[in-house]
Amino acid sequence: MAQSARIEPDISFIRELQAAGGDTVKKCYQCATCSVACPISPADNPYPRKEMIWAQWGLKDKLLADPDIWLCYNCGGCSDLCPRGARPADLMAAMRNMAYKKLVEPTAIGTWMSDIKYLPILIAIPAVLFLFLWWFMASINFHGYFPHGGMFPMPKPGVGIEFARVFYGDYVIDPLFMVVVGFVLFSFYKGITRLIANIGPQGSVMVLGKRKHWLQCLVETIALEILPHSRFAECGDAEEKRIRKTGHMALVFGFIALAIVTGTIAFGHWFGRIPFLSGIYIETPLPLGHPIKILANIGMILLLVGLSYLTLRRKGLDAAKQASSYYDWYLLGVIWAVAVTGMGSQLFRLAGLTAPAFITYYIHLVAVFMLFAYLPWSKLGHLVYRTAAITYVRYMGRK
Amino acid sequence: MSNAILVVGGGFSGLTAAIEAAEVGYDVFIVEKSPFLGGRVAQLNKYFPKLCPPSCGLEIQFQRIKNNPRIKFFTQACVQKVQGSAGNFTVTVAIEPRHTAPNSADLSLLASSLQGEAENDFEFGLAKRKPLYLSAPFSFPSRYVLDKSAVGKEDQIKLAGNPFIEMNEAPREITLEVASIVLATGWKPYDASNLTNLGASTLQNCISNMQMERLASPHGPTKGKITRPSDGASPKNIAFVQCAGSRDENHLNYCSYICCMASLKQALYLREQYPSAKVTIYYIDLRTPGRYENFRKKVMADEHITLVKGKVAGVEGLAGGDVLLEVEDAVHGVKGKHQHDLVVLATGMQPSLASGCNPFGVTLDNDGFVVEEAEKGIFAAGCAKQPLDVMRSAQSGTSAALKAIQTVRRR
Numbered sequence A: 001m002a003q004s005a006r007i008e009p010d011i012s013f014i015r016e017l018q019a020a021g022g023d024t025v026k027k028c029y030q031c032a033t034c035s036v037a038c039p040i041s042p043a044d045n046p047y048p049r050k051e052m053i054w055a056q057w058g059l060k061d062k063l064l065a066d067p068d069i070w071l072c073y074n075c076g077g078c079s080d081l082c083p084r085g086a087r088p089a090d091l092m093a094a095m096r097n098m099a100y101k102k103l104v105e106p107t108a109i110g111t112w113m114s115d116i117k118y119l120p121i122l123i124a125i126p127a128v129l130f131l132f133l134w135w136f137m138a139s140i141n142f143h144g145y146f147p148h149g150g151m152f153p154m155p156k157p158g159v160g161i162e163f164a165r166v167f168y169g170d171y172v173i174d175p176l177f178m179v180v181v182g183f184v185l186f187s188f189y190k191g192i193t194r195l196i197a198n199i200g201p202q203g204s205v206m207v208l209g210k211r212k213h214w215l216q217c218l219v220e221t222i223a224l225e226i227l228p229h230s231r232f233a234e235c236g237d238a239e240e241k242r243i244r245k246t247g248h249m250a251l252v253f254g255f256i257a258l259a260i261v262t263g264t265i266a267f268g269h270w271f272g273r274i275p276f277l278s279g280i281y282i283e284t285p286l287p288l289g290h291p292i293k294i295l296a297n298i299g300m301i302l303l304l305v306g307l308s309y310l311t312l313r314r315k316g317l318d319a320a321k322q323a324s325s326y327y328d329w330y331l332l333g334v335i336w337a338v339a340v341t342g343m344g345s346q347l348f349r350l351a352g353l354t355a356p357a358f359i360t361y362y363i364h365l366v367a368v369f370m371l372f373a374y375l376p377w378s379k380l381g382h383l384v385y386r387t388a389a390i391t392y393v394r395y396m397g398r399k
Numbered sequence B: 001m002s003n004a005i006l007v008v009g010g011g012f013s014g015l016t017a018a019i020e021a022a023e024v025g026y027d028v029f030i031v032e033k034s035p036f037l038g039g040r041v042a043q044l045n046k047y048f049p050k051l052c053p054p055s056c057g058l059e060i061q062f063q064r065i066k067n068n069p070r071i072k073f074f075t076q077a078c079v080q081k082v083q084g085s086a087g088n089f090t091v092t093v094a095i096e097p098r099h100t101a102p103n104s105a106d107l108s109l110l111a112s113s114l115q116g117e118a119e120n121d122f123e124f125g126l127a128k129r130k131p132l133y134l135s136a137p138f139s140f141p142s143r144y145v146l147d148k149s150a151v152g153k154e155d156q157i158k159l160a161g162n163p164f165i166e167m168n169e170a171p172r173e174i175t176l177e178v179a180s181i182v183l184a185t186g187w188k189p190y191d192a193s194n195l196t197n198l199g200a201s202t203l204q205n206c207i208s209n210m211q212m213e214r215l216a217s218p219h220g221p222t223k224g225k226i227t228r229p230s231d232g233a234s235p236k237n238i239a240f241v242q243c244a245g246s247r248d249e250n251h252l253n254y255c256s257y258i259c260c261m262a263s264l265k266q267a268l269y270l271r272e273q274y275p276s277a278k279v280t281i282y283y284i285d286l287r288t289p290g291r292y293e294n295f296r297k298k299v300m301a302d303e304h305i306t307l308v309k310g311k312v313a314g315v316e317g318l319a320g321g322d323v324l325l326e327v328e329d330a331v332h333g334v335k336g337k338h339q340h341d342l343v344v345l346a347t348g349m350q351p352s353l354a355s356g357c358n359p360f361g362v363t364l365d366n367d368g369f370v371v372e373e374a375e376k377g378i379f380a381a382g383c384a385k386q387p388l389d390v391m392r393s394a395q396s397g398t399s400a401a402l403k404a405i406q407t408v409r410r411r
Helices: A011-019 A033-037 A049-057 A060-064 A077-081 A088-102 A107-114 A116-142 A169-199 A214-226 A230-234 A239-271 A275-280 A291-316 A326-351 A354-372 A379-395 B012-023 B039-043 B054-066 B108-113 B153-160 B209-216 B259-273 B292-300 B390-409
Strands: B005-008 B028-031 B071-074 B077-085 B088-095 B172-178 B180-183 B187-189 B206-208 B237-244 B278-283 B305-309 B314-317 B323-329 B334-340 B342-347 B349-351 B378-380
Touching: A011 A049, A011 A088, A033 A049, A033 A077, A033 B323, A049 A060, A049 A088, A077 A088, A088 A107, A088 A326, A088 A379, A107 A116, A107 A326, A116 A169, A116 A326, A116 A354, A169 A354, A169 A379, A214 A230, A214 A379, A230 A239, A239 A275, A239 A291, A291 A326, A326 A354, A326 A379, B005 B012, B005 B172, B005 B390, B012 B028, B012 B039, B012 B054, B012 B071, B012 B180, B012 B390, B028 B077, B039 B054, B039 B209, B088 B180, B108 B153, B180 B390, B206 B209, B209 B259, B209 B342, B237 B259, B237 B323, B237 B334, B259 B278, B259 B292, B259 B342, B292 B305, B305 B323, B323 B342, B378 B390
Parallel strands: B005 B028, B005 B180, B028 B071, B180 B378, B206 B342, B237 B278, B237 B342, B278 B305
Antiparallel strands: B077 B088, B088 B172, B187 B349, B314 B323, B323 B334
């Protein structure tokens, strides 16, 4: 006797999805306007129509095995044309948010990152940590549990304010952040492995012709798609889409500039101690005219410009067409905090205002920690997961 | 106190309401804004349920009106003001001049000798008309109309000598005392130029379903031969785009009820004229209520008619006049661009009252349909109330007539 196929909807999954920003998914009546509206979805099995029905039916397995949620650039073109206000773009974003929340342990961080009510915990971790370090270093410097020199070391003549005198790089900040980096990299390793295992085909794949090495696919993804923002351009050139492209580009290149700065300083600082490499030794603070300092300030300005573009755009979105989730605002908020306190610490330091400089620098450290330590569970996780998914589908022969 | 009933709108539901009320003994006024009665049905080639030409059903209604002294109708007339309340209304009606004598003189020779031309609303822009015209051969009243704004100097001289032309007729205003009102104000095709992603206003070969009716009509601009507007060529591969504006919160936030059936019907027009032509209907859901299901089966049995589940969301014009439709086949999950030489947009119906002119003081819902409020003594019939087919419009006309009579009787 023929067995009829029975759909087993996962109700709790549907609820979770609705909470993560996909609350309009039930309005969809499968007209497929969205798949056509999307300029970057492929001809075979285009998205996001199929994701909409999978979500309505609670087909969790299908959605978890779907690379397309990462191929969507969230331009919102589908939601603009949607006749039902079902907001497919929001569903795709909600699916990504669920991945940030669930893909890797500790899931506690995933939960904390998913709701504003846990924000105090996320702030408290680095805030307490750095406050303790601050107090600890200050008491060593000034001998005593309640340092009588105060928490703010006086500027050295000729050098000015040195943050390193309490937030001592060599033994405190650098090792701490190296542990954070190791933790984040390990989490991403787990995340990517799981993502690929999820989206990979079932069974074996027969490959006709030559297959590119995955590294080559990764390089192509970064060089042809991510850096030139080519997909952003395909998403249309309406005013709002162009603002989005410009803003995102400014942020990406701002972060790249700052990564180069951090990398160079760390390299010079540590490897410059090897006797025959002493020529590359770098000590902060750098003078304003130093090429690395100039690059750092360019990076900071790019961040501020990108942030302004993206924040204004997001505030101007038609809420009936595209909603902003907590994930969106968390990321924008933290990057704002990083950029503003980064600029503030520099300005206060140059102005010689000791207390404001140290306090701002302390907040800066907290913000930087919040950006990087929670990265795999934040929206910024797309940096890795989207890159991995695009590389993988390229590797599987899809363009 | 008057026992009369006012029917606003001379389309199928209005005519039915008026005739039903008059035939049981009530005086009825019909106020129609266009120069002829018959409404949208008069513009169709064939109509459901029996696929007869409009002259078929309308002619009987016109006969009943002609033979019933209780019915008085005003064409080119528009309600300006409604005062009073249920059982006792005073209605002000503005009447545009017709400029022709009140008999049905055959002015066809004079009309064809004129040089002026104007946009022909009856043909939805597919043809021009002379300043002196009848919309269709069976138009009722069968009395020519002169559109003075399209008359040039030479035409003026020709018209001046004709005893059946009254160039100096002035607009007038009348007041009617009535006990209740039936609103049968009907619908207009949704303005397809709002559908920017469907190319309606920019591509000549993207026509609306009502334009298709005119092309197929033996009295239409092509004498019933369905050809492409751009070059007059016979179409070989035609597409229908369903829900062009309907079921869309950005346009008409409801199902227009008739478009699925209209497209299936029009697919048969094409198949009858062009036995080798291929027809594709792109739809979201095919809605063929009740017994129309049998019609759907009949159409789907035709091997040259393909139905694809997927809403067309992108349209491109090609050199040579062909049109490229972009659509995802939602059953197979394949997105593609399909070339057609003629595209029919199944545009929905928008209630006429949605345009904002509402001297009746009735409550309209968000879409412009009349909300039933029996205590006001004003009743909606036909598509003023909801999207309907002709049969159901007629039924709702009867129903409104009965409610109007109740208002009169219960005073």
